[in-house]
Amino acid sequence: MNKIKVLITENFDIYRRGLQTILSETSTVADVKAVKTAKELFQEFKKSPEAICVVSSNIEGSNIHDLMQRLQKIQPAPKVIVLTYSTDINHLNQSLKAGVNGYLMKSCTAKELESAIIDVNNGTKAFSKSVSQIMADKYADQAKKPSAGNKLTKRETEVLKLIVEGYTSPEIAKMLYISPRTVETHRANLMNKLKIKNTAALVRYALERTEIG
Template sequence: MAIQVLLVDDHAVVRDGLRFLLEAQGDISIVGNAANGRDAVRKVKELKPDVVIMDIAMPELNGIEATYKIHEASPATRVLILTMYATTEHVRQALRVGAQGYLLKKSAGAEVADAVRQLHSGGSYLSSEIAGTVITDYIADSHATSPLETLTHRERQILQLIAEGKSSAQAASSLFLSRKSVDTYRCRLMQKLGIHDMHGLMKFALQHGLTSLD
């Protein structure tokens, strides 16, 4: 039976390219796709794919938070992060929320298929470009605390939406919360991060890959 894969990337050309590449392998079937993390979580619950190929910087809900939710909703589904980000922090966050693989877009090619097979067989996969550098840094720095780790997953979701220009009312509607709750979360996360204005929040979100300029 073919390995069932869900593609998650906010760029249609990337999803189309991955579909062409992977379905040509013969043993991999693309069962769906999503353009943001929130839609990805919903489709995982519906389709229960074997493997999700996940970008990090996406609107609504980034790939790190989506991976966390997918790991909770469908533990058997494996997640391969496919991204342009090669920093220690991005790798650390991805692994800590349950991703089993991490691959860089610029070095992907047929390597994506190999990674999908490895994850499906129960293993893990790290991009050859980062295995000797970023992962070494990750292990050496495993006890360091990232500012993101002081935030709850709900606070991270709200931070992303605010950084993308959503108002408190819009964020509340998206997360099924009251506007007062969103304002409370926002005040709390600003206190934790020591940030006192919207510009600072947007800069922090960009630097830590919670959102992008796209």
């Protein structure tokens, strides 16, 4: 696997240096640079537009919407992970609408951050489990509302919600008191109905259609 370049933007010196040290010690990251402000991020991103940007939610000199717009002028599809202390619904919604690829709690482990960087680098979205829970609950609530475009059954919606939360088929089977084979059948039906080819795309489908707020 090719190693990944990472750009960290964090206001607080201790946290910024800590992230840089942790990621530098992984086998995944080839080069990690850490800056304090949005202005510095833009300067470094121009040099390495392929880098994964790991950005604090309270970045100095910008908000997430403006930051994404500036990055998109440099690279049309920037890969950005937001690190935050809060699961504030409004900020989460703004970040998703702005086009971020990941949204993690600052309480996440080093391994979780590394995994998120790998996922985003591979083109999939990455969220802390607590964030996925919020999004899955919102999607489930929306799916229950009458809609001409809503073709999913109640059970399919339950299975999709648990898939988004990161549970495996055996785990879902135990939670819903059904067999793993039945879960796989529901998973296959979901993919068929939604014209989706794999589980990663299934998760993206749910996340992209979740309106938080």
